[in-house]
Amino acid sequence: MNCDNDWKLTPTSFEYFDGKVDCILCIDETGTPSLKNYNQNNIWFSMTGILIEGDAGFSIIEDLMDIKRKYWNDATFKGKRVIFHSREYRKKIGPFNPKFVDNKVLENDLYNLLAESDFKIITSGINKNYLAKSYSNPYAIYWFSLLFVVERFALYLEKNNKKGAIVLESRGRKEDKGLLESIIPNIEKGTEFVSDKACSHIKGIYFNRKRTIDNKQSYPFLEIADMIGYAMHNKISQNIESNLYNIIKNKIYNYPNINGYGLKIFNRK
Incomplete structure (x- = not known):
């Protein structure tokens, strides 16, 4: 992390715990954040955040790297650091092709790691039908979903008197900058449901790619x-x-x- 408020100036990546925050919430999304041309097969959009404390985070990194080194030479595939990506994993393509790895044994190792690791989950889900019917001018889905997660993270931090940072997967410089500018007011002033005092426990929002530019790390x-x-x-x-x-x-x-803590649904109607 850079200086305390550098993250507000331009999208910045989070590289390591440096003592300025107690925990991070790393967030990824599933589904398409758009109300254009959607159908009943993709009416849901969700965001899931993994809340990790500093000490536990170091252990998780080492344990996941041990799995990668076990199944792939130097934890790489075709010159790039192996990453666990749900789509590739489920479809058994790329590094997860059965030609290269025993998926059943790998899954057992991965699931054991996840079961034993120390982290918490905060998830939000938005029903696009309900959103469109609720507002004549609906909120941007990605921002709205992120806001739900931010609120619950802020309340967790306030309750436990901790400082935290949020790490999102980068979607591109323009998109990251637009999202950062739209969410900063909620961090500084609070939201309709969560006070500025609670949100002040969030000390940064960062944007990371799945891999570093040189493809050597993830x-x-x-x-x-x-x-x-x-x-x-x-x-x-x-x-x-x-x-x-x-x-x-x-x-x-x-x-x-x-409900209302680690999960926020908008809404099932």
Whole structure:
């Protein structure tokens, strides 16, 4: 992290815990954040954040890297650092092609890591039908979904007297800058439902790619958010409780009383 307020000036990446925050919330999305030409197959958009404390974070990085080194030479595939990406993983393509890896054994190792790792989950889901019917001029879906997650993260930080930062997957310089400018007022002034005092515990919003520019490193927390986000999305949109969901559901913040804490749904109508 750079100087305390540099993150407000331009989209910046989060590289490591440096003592300025106690925890980070790494967020990935599932679905398409648009009301244009959507159908009943993609009426849901969700965001899932993985809330990780500093000490636990170091362990998660090492454990995930151990898995990568176990299955791929130098944790790389075709000259790039292997990343756990839900789509490639589910479709068994790229580094997850059965020609290169035993997926059943890999899945067992990965799920054991996720079950044993210390993190919490905060997820939001938006029903596009409900959003369109609720507002004559609906909020931007990505921003609205992020706001739900930010509010719950802020309340968690205030309750536990901690400082935190948010890490989003970069969607491009222009998109990142627009989102940053739109969300900063909510961090500085609070939201309709969460006070500025609570939001002041958030000390930065950062934007990271899946890999570094040289393709030699990745950001494991975003990879985990990606993998878990798909399981959470299926639970929200279709009430599907996959094996992965059942492994990690007790990590949803304030489980089993998750509604309004680790889960915000807008709305099921």
